[in-house]
Amino acid sequence: MFVFYMANKARELDDLGFDFLSGSGDFPLSTQWLTNYDANDSLLGAYGAGIFNTVRLVIIGIVLATVLGVLAGVARLSSNWLVSRLATVYVETIRNTPLLIQIVIWYTVVFLQFPRVENAIEFGGIFYLSVKGLALPSLTIDGSFGLWVIFLIVGAVVAFALQWWLHRKEEVEGGSRHAVMWAFLLFAGVAVVTYLVTGTPLEPDTPSVGITGANIYNVNGGIQVEPEFAAVLLGLVIYTGAFIAEIVRGGIQALPKGQNEAAAALGLSAYQRLTLIILPQALRIIIPPLTNQFLNLTKNSSLAVVIGYPEIIFVGNTMINKIGHAAPIYLMIFGTYLVLSLVISVAMNSFNRSVQLAGR
């Protein structure tokens, strides 16, 4: 009832059309990833660029936060006093302070303190670190890249076949045939030879300092990591990592102690016990709360707006300020986060099903 009432109301207000999105944006965005929006493009294009900026933050953030969280969670249970205390201090300071403040601190106290481009910190002429960001070397591809990839795929198939054949020989005849090593050597050989044959399709793209206009220094080329992106990413990763660390610790501690002791009795090393016995079982406990943390990271990425990283909320706010239509734009933002979160949920739920014990 309520929904119908509201829908009717909105129709009266006539403010739920999305026609305005085809109008030109007129505002530039400082950072883009995979998109090519410029100020003459439509508002929809601007919003799309905002979505890609958020997705970039979320994907890299989730991967790094998971790695950091697992490391910190395991470290908290370490028998090494220093390691476990350091992990505890990290978790307790980070998860008990607001993320917003952490992001602002990363930005103003860390990334804005790097030297100007003309005095950039330089590593071997290929890495540059300055107040305008971190520049890394990258590779650019040319026309014969596709051909080389085909050779690589063929090489990989042949290498797998070789490995399988040698492995069978091991099982039948006994002894070691170094199956993996030979397969890898074969693949590497194919890769190198075809790379040269196809005319070196990858070109290194190293950043360099350029001067334009009136003594304006920039680092051009390579991969550019803007300070705004880096600050938000670092803030999200470190913050979410602290929560993931607690989830990992809880997951490991929920396992019966006997698991670790039995594995030790079998003569497995500490590393083998962790990676072969403990973590695979803890994973079943960890995944559902981990999904929550991934969703939190996704939504927290909207805090990037405070330091000017042009993600969804940032672009949405600019659009509202330019043309109004707050209701449809907030509805779009709402829908976008809903879709992003649902995609993550669906992926994590299917992963969860795949690691659960069959028959349970």
Next chain:
Amino acid sequence: MRLSRLMMMMLAMLAIGMIAAACSSDEDEEVDSGDAGEVVASSDTLKTVLDRGKVIVGVKDSQPGFGNLNPDGTFAGQDVEYAHAIAAALFGDKSKVEFVVASAATRFELLSAEEIDVLIRTTTWTSSRDIDLSSSFTATTFYDGQGIIVNADSAINSINDLEGATICVTTGTTTEVNLANGLAAAGVNYTALTLAGDAEINEAFIAGRCEAWTGDKGNLAGQRSSFPAAEGGPESLRVLPETLSKEPLGPVVRDGDTDWYDVVQWVVFGTMAADELGVNSGNVVAMAANPPTKDIANLLGASFGGAEPSNFGTSLGLSPTFMQSVIGQVGNYDEIYERTIAPIGLAREGSLNASWLDGGLIYSPPIK
């Protein structure tokens, strides 16, 4: 099952969107609109304000010369003076003002949500804001234009030198669009770094994150005047000669409330008329007792040559002598300008903000 759950979700989404629509649009303020409450009163802001005994004004807190928070907690600036002028007109007491700090991004929401009665926050009058955002611009108190500021010792002398530069700009302002248009016209490639406010931009500019900083010239002059001495003070910054845009700034009220609109508008025009007529805070008492001309008598609500006093004040729903309070307690346009904007280094003489009698644009319609 799966499908119906999705449907539910979409309906919920829709419902929330509708609520947002109902709240944010004030074109349709019927008594029955779900969130009625104070909405009913919106068509009579003047009465609401008079009953309340104070006027609530949205101002800026970080722009010397216009709206700035002093270290002692008081506000100062031209926008703030006009807030005081409105209070003096309504209550005969310029102190009956409550200031609400409005950010660039939230100011129109504050206004349409009736958190504030009038928005006086260096807000540029544009067609889309006037039409789409359901707001009405009353008058222009300052004719500004967008400029660019750079380090004084840099080699940048015009916008053509900005090729490859990163330029800091405040989010949610018309300056973003003007910058894009202005530099596109000059054929200059640049990167815009959009930050939340002047304080953040100050930080980024000092760090060298951006080579230039764009904003309204009135704002840039204020920022320059308060640039930290540790970083070189005002002398270390230079404003480029180009003006990228027209930025008429002035008080804004909600649409559809003509009585309140008239009050705000005529208080502003009254200060301009006083400037034209030579009435100031020093001579207003003498002028009211014995007005030298009919125009001055009309402005001050005094009788001239035995005739009835004009109904200028009473027709607005105010005291007949409201302009005496405004001029006596706050001053005329020139006094306000000299007290607030002149100190940040923007001379009135020869600028667009000179009186029309001196070749500027400050002009009051006749009061009669």
